[in-house]
Amino acid sequence: MDRRWPDLFTAVPLITPDAYPPMSEQKPPIPWWRDRRVIPWLVQGVVGLAMLVVIALLVGNLVRNLTAAGLLLSWRWLGQPASFDVAESLIPFDAAMPYWRALVVGLVNSLRAIVVGLVGATLLGTAVGMTAYSGNGLVRRLGRIYVEVIRNIPLLLQLLFWYFVVFLSFGNGTEALQIPGVVLAKSGLYLAWFAEGWSWQGPQLVNGIWQAPWRFSVEFAALLTGLITYTGAFVAEVVRGGIAAVPRGQWEAATSLGLHWSQSMRSVVLPQALPVIIPGLNSQYISLAKNSALAVAVGYADLYSVAETTLNQTGRALEVFLLLLGAYLVIDLLISAVMNGLNQLVQIRER
Amino acid sequence: MLSHPALKAIRRELFASRTDGLISLGLLALIGASLLGLLRWAFLQAQWVVIQANSTLFAVGRYPLDQQWRLWLLVALLAMASGLSWGLLRAIPRADRSGVLWPLNDRIALALLAFLASWAPAALGLSVPLQARWWLITALLLAIRWSAGRWGRRLPPRLLKLVPLIWPLLYLLGMALISGGLGLVRVPPSEWGGLLLTVLMASFAILASFPLGVLMALGRRSELPLLRWGSVVYIEFVRGAPLITLLFLGQNILGFMLPGGLAPDRVWRAAWVLTFFCGAYVAEAVRAGLASVPAGQQEAARSLGLTVPQALQQVVLPQALRIALPATVGQFISLLQDTTLLSLIGLLELLGTARTVMANPDFLGLTAEVYLTLAVLFWCCCAALGLGSRALERRLDPTHSPA
Numbered sequence: 001m002d003r004r005w006p007d008l009f010t011a012v013p014l015i016t017p018d019a020y021p022p023m024s025e026q027k028p029p030i031p032w033w034r035d036r037r038v039i040p041w042l043v044q045g046v047v048g049l050a051m052l053v054v055i056a057l058l059v060g061n062l063v064r065n066l067t068a069a070g071l072l073l074s075w076r077w078l079g080q081p082a083s084f085d086v087a088e089s090l091i092p093f094d095a096a097m098p099y100w101r102a103l104v105v106g107l108v109n110s111l112r113a114i115v116v117g118l119v120g121a122t123l124l125g126t127a128v129g130m131t132a133y134s135g136n137g138l139v140r141r142l143g144r145i146y147v148e149v150i151r152n153i154p155l156l157l158q159l160l161f162w163y164f165v166v167f168l169s170f171g172n173g174t175e176a177l178q179i180p181g182v183v184l185a186k187s188g189l190y191l192a193w194f195a196e197g198w199s200w201q202g203p204q205l206v207n208g209i210w211q212a213p214w215r216f217s218v219e220f221a222a223l224l225t226g227l228i229t230y231t232g233a234f235v236a237e238v239v240r241g242g243i244a245a246v247p248r249g250q251w252e253a254a255t256s257l258g259l260h261w262s263q264s265m266r267s268v269v270l271p272q273a274l275p276v277i278i279p280g281l282n283s284q285y286i287s288l289a290k291n292s293a294l295a296v297a298v299g300y301a302d303l304y305s306v307a308e309t310t311l312n313q314t315g316r317a318l319e320v321f322l323l324l325l326g327a328y329l330v331i332d333l334l335i336s337a338v339m340n341g342l343n344q345l346v347q348i349r350e351r
Numbered sequence: 352m353l354s355h356p357a358l359k360a361i362r363r364e365l366f367a368s369r370t371d372g373l374i375s376l377g378l379l380a381l382i383g384a385s386l387l388g389l390l391r392w393a394f395l396q397a398q399w400v401v402i403q404a405n406s407t408l409f410a411v412g413r414y415p416l417d418q419q420w421r422l423w424l425l426v427a428l429l430a431m432a433s434g435l436s437w438g439l440l441r442a443i444p445r446a447d448r449s450g451v452l453w454p455l456n457d458r459i460a461l462a463l464l465a466f467l468a469s470w471a472p473a474a475l476g477l478s479v480p481l482q483a484r485w486w487l488i489t490a491l492l493l494a495i496r497w498s499a500g501r502w503g504r505r506l507p508p509r510l511l512k513l514v515p516l517i518w519p520l521l522y523l524l525g526m527a528l529i530s531g532g533l534g535l536v537r538v539p540p541s542e543w544g545g546l547l548l549t550v551l552m553a554s555f556a557i558l559a560s561f562p563l564g565v566l567m568a569l570g571r572r573s574e575l576p577l578l579r580w581g582s583v584v585y586i587e588f589v590r591g592a593p594l595i596t597l598l599f600l601g602q603n604i605l606g607f608m609l610p611g612g613l614a615p616d617r618v619w620r621a622a623w624v625l626t627f628f629c630g631a632y633v634a635e636a637v638r639a640g641l642a643s644v645p646a647g648q649q650e651a652a653r654s655l656g657l658t659v660p661q662a663l664q665q666v667v668l669p670q671a672l673r674i675a676l677p678a679t680v681g682q683f684i685s686l687l688q689d690t691t692l693l694s695l696i697g698l699l700e701l702l703g704t705a706r707t708v709m710a711n712p713d714f715l716g717l718t719a720e721v722y723l724t725l726a727v728l729f730w731c732c733c734a735a736l737g738l739g740s741r742a743l744e745r746r747l748d749p750t751h752s753p754a
Contacts, residue, residue, distance in 0.1 A: 044577040051581060058608040065607040137364025138375050142382075152733035153726045154688035156695070157702060161726070164718040290593035297695060304595060317603035321596065329591045 066318065077314050078103075084309055086301045088217050099310055106306030107327060113223055113302060114289045114331065120228035121288060122281070125235020130265060132240045143236065150233035156294055158230055163222035163298040173208045183210050189221040190214065219300035223292070231288045238284060242277035243269055274346040282339040289331050303327055392719075401717040402724050403476040405708045412544010412699050418536055421528045422547070423484060428524070430492040432517050438499025439514055452500045464489055522558075540618035544699040546728075548618070552700065553687045556625035560686070561679070563626065564633025565672075569663070571638055582634070589631035594689055597624050598696050621693050625686065632682045640675030641667065673747050680740035684733045691729075701725060 032038055066072045082102040083095050089105045090112065131143035150158070168186060170177050176185030181192035183203040190212035195201035203212035246269050254264030295302035304324065311320045365375040402409070411422060441452055453461075468489035472482040503511075529551070531537040543551065570582035589597065601624035606614045615623070644667050652662035672679075694703035705721045708714055714721075 040575050044575050047581070048577050057610075061610055062604070062608045069607075135367055136371050136374060138378050142378065148734070149730065152684070152688075152730045152737070154691040154702075154729055156691040157722060157725055157729065160702075160718075161722045165722055293593040293595045294692075294695075296595070304593070308599075311599075311603065317599075317607075321600055321604055324596045324599070325592050328593055328596065332591050 106303040110303040117227040121231035124232035128236035129239025159226035167222045189216040238280035242273035245276045401714040406475045411547045434492040434495030438496045439503045442503030548700040559626040560629035563630035567634035568637035636678035640671035
């Protein structure tokens with residue numbers, strides 16, 4: 001401070017003008033490629049140019065090669081008769097019907113597997129996820145072992161195991177696995193259901209062939225078992241994480257109100273865990289939908305498997321790929337939309 | 352009566368109430384019955400000859416028999432490199448360890464390795480010279496581990512810094528050894544198979560997808576619209592489609608998109624598809640990591656005078672990647688599992704080889720043995736990756752207090 005005192009009394013500037021170097025020598029002008037206003041445009045220009053060149057090369061080659069092969073984008077073949085049969089179908093189909101119909105059959109089959117798989121995986125996953133908070137040490141550890149075993153084995157391997165080792169090991173006719181209401185034979189999975197007039201109708205052996213109100217193919221059963229047990233393990237982790245996010249005091253409060261374990265889980269903890277669980281479920285559901293394309297490995301006629309047959313018959317690789325891409329994109333978006341709606345519903349409303 | 356702590360624990364865990372006790376007893380009976388059934392099947396009924404007779408096929412596929420010395424050499428080099436790295440890791444004192452040369456984990460690993468080397472080759476029914484090779488390789492690993500742990504500290508620090516470099520060098524050398532060229536007989540990728548192909552595909556895709564994923568994550572968070580939208584389109588395109596349709600793209604359409612002669616063969620096409628597929632998922636994991644680094648870190652780095660790339664490289668990315676580590680390794684684990692899908696497009700990786708073996712009339716109907724073996728193999732690999740990731744996470748955790 002006292003160093004500044006002379007300033008007050010003298011008019012002599014402390015820094016003489018010649019202490020400053022002239023402006024031009026002080027800083028060389030910034031080169032244009034280091035100018036902050038130019039850099040973003042420079043970077044984007046270079047990246048954009050590279051992207052353009054690569055895309056132009058790829059698409060140019062694609063168009064040239066496809067034209068040479070006579071396979072340039074065209075959708076007329078969709079109307080031609082498919083001339084192949086699809087193993088199972090919810091809507092009427094035979095080989096004389098056009099390709100688009102076959103693809104729709106595949107899509108319906110895929111959707112059936114996805115919807116049933118979603119429900120099953122959610123139920124199984126929620127149950128297993130809740131075991132992590134069981135008071136019974138054995139139940140807790142079994143849940144843990146299930147998750148760790150399933151998550152570290154490839155899904156494709158599991159599907160093949162279920163199909164070739166488990167489901168194809170049952171015989172037909174009287175050699176089938178028979179549990180009251182359920183029959184598992186090589187020819188399919190038969191389930192009991194209500195017949196007319198609320199009477200219970202189980203599977204029956206008629207002339208050596210099983211008949212029941214509900215029949216699923218072995219391929220469908222194997223695919224679903226694999227998808228549900230696999231996705232169930234991931235859902236269990238999501239549910240476990242969601243429950244862990246609920247403060248411990250909520251458990252204690254519910255218990256001190258006299259609620260049982262199951263009551264407090266159902267009416268206190270799970271509802272509060274849902275806002276955490278649902279976004280996690282969303283991504284698991286989408287991966288289940290995408291994994292359903294592995295049905296081709298167990299011979300279930302899903303969208304991908306029909307599309308592959310279509311490709312083999314028509315050679316229309318690009319169109320088939322675009323259709324597949326579009327179909328799975330729409331399915332993903334649908335699942336996301338439903339889950340986002342659900343998420344809005346379960347958000348805790350603060351007063 | 353129930354005074355022993357173990358008994359008390361059992362009572363508390365399994366028999367807290369009457370229902371609990373009933374559930375526990377039921378489950379115990381179920382577990383006992385299934386374990387008994389499994390053991391009886393494994394030791395009395397299963398015909399493990401399908402694995403023994405095809406062990407070479409499972410390991411390397413149809414790799415030419417007279418060229419397999421190259422793979423043995425590679426395995427020996429890998430064993431030496433792992434022994435060296437492992438030993439030095441223990442020899443160099445760190446803040447969080449008291450410099451114990453053989454901690455408990457290492458003793459367990461040692462026992463496991465010794466057991467594997469003596470049991471696995473014998474169980475596979477390998478000839479005595481082949482068994483001896485495995486003993487030799489294991490002995491080499493352990494000897495180098497021991498000497499590196501013992502004398503590693505005396506090496507000059509400049510040399511020590513160079514040691515991690517042996518891994519990328521070894522990777523390149525391994526690729527050269529496997530594919531040939533430069534005086535060695537060329538072995539085209541169509542002759543690679545089995546575990547060799549699985550490991551090659553997975554390691555290549557993991558190594559290549561990581562930088563790709565980091566770049567895409569940075570692109571997605573960039574302020575430049577072109578970079579951001581480019582990354583978003585790529586990531587969402589890949590994540591929206593099942594891997595099998597992308598492999599379909601690689602096998603059926605990619606050939607049309609590249610100028611003739613430039614298109615790689617089927618194996619490498621699949622490898623690139625796997626890389627681009629995994630890259631998109633790694634990008635999402637890294638993006639989550641980047642999002643969890645507070646904006647103040649970037650601002651503080653910038654106000655210290657670091658340029659944007661410097662701030663990213665030295666301040667933001669190290670934190671983001673550490674946070675993203677578990678999710679990224681999770682993606683790598685699922686990538687390793689996804690290599691099985693290559694069997695659906697006709698490549699003979701582990702599962703593809705297994706399917707050709709099971710189609711062999713000599714081994715018809717032995718599906719359970721083959722699938723179970725593969726499942727155990729994949730389980731061990733994936734679980735090991737998961738364990739490694741958790742160990743790395745602990746080591747990188749800055750708040751971790753030395754135990």
